[in-house]
Amino acid sequence: MRKLTLTTAATLAASPAFAASGPFFSLFNTNFVVLIAFLIFIGVLVYLKVPGLLGAKLDERAASIRSDLDEARQLREEAQKVLASYERKQKEAQEHADRIVVQAREEAEQAAIDAKEEIKRSIARRLQGAEDQIASAEARAVRDVRDQAIAVATAAARDVIAKQMSAADGDALIDAAIGEVESKLH
Numbered sequence: 001m002r003k004l005t006l007t008t009a010a011t012l013a014a015s016p017a018f019a020a021s022g023p024f025f026s027l028f029n030t031n032f033v034v035l036i037a038f039l040i041f042i043g044v045l046v047y048l049k050v051p052g053l054l055g056a057k058l059d060e061r062a063a064s065i066r067s068d069l070d071e072a073r074q075l076r077e078e079a080q081k082v083l084a085s086y087e088r089k090q091k092e093a094q095e096h097a098d099r100i101v102v103q104a105r106e107e108a109e110q111a112a113i114d115a116k117e118e119i120k121r122s123i124a125r126r127l128q129g130a131e132d133q134i135a136s137a138e139a140r141a142v143r144d145v146r147d148q149a150i151a152v153a154t155a156a157a158r159d160v161i162a163k164q165m166s167a168a169d170g171d172a173l174i175d176a177a178i179g180e181v182e183s184k185l186h
Contacts, residue, residue, distance in 0.1 A: 024032055045051065165173075 023029065027033060
């Protein structure tokens with residue numbers, strides 16, 4: 001602590017004001033010499049128009065910053081317009097996609113309904129075809145049975161008639177049949 005106190009006292013005692021000795025307006029006074037050098041330096045700066053140059057540079061920099069800010073503002077506005085345009089296009093594309101999905105769903109539902117109807121019609125056609133084939137087969141079977149019955153009955157009748165009929169009765173039947181055919185043809 002004692003060292004700190006001594007250091008502080010020495011520092012205060014060695015101040016620049018105490019370094020100068022004699023009258024203030026003397027070239028031997030360092031404070032006066034520093035003052036004159038500073039004023040000369042300021043004079044040289046003013047003579048070389050350094051404050052004007054510094055002001056011009058600062059104004060240029062301010063104008064540059066202002067133009068950068070204006071350009072950034074303009075770019076931001078353009079970006080917002082482009083963003084709004086893309087958002088609008090995205091919304092339109094989403095709406096179009098939704099319409100396509102709805103239309104595809106409706107078409108799929110209609111195709112399913114049409115397919116069901118076509119299956120029903122196909123089944124009905126096949127059933128009708130099968131019923132027609134069955135009816136045709138039944139008719140053919142009935143016709144075959146009838147033709148067979150006629151053949152059997154004719155053969156049996158011929159045998160019966162041949163055993164019971166005389167030649168004169170046969171000739172009379174033939175003449176009657178020929179007469180009947182002539183009446184039907186004319």
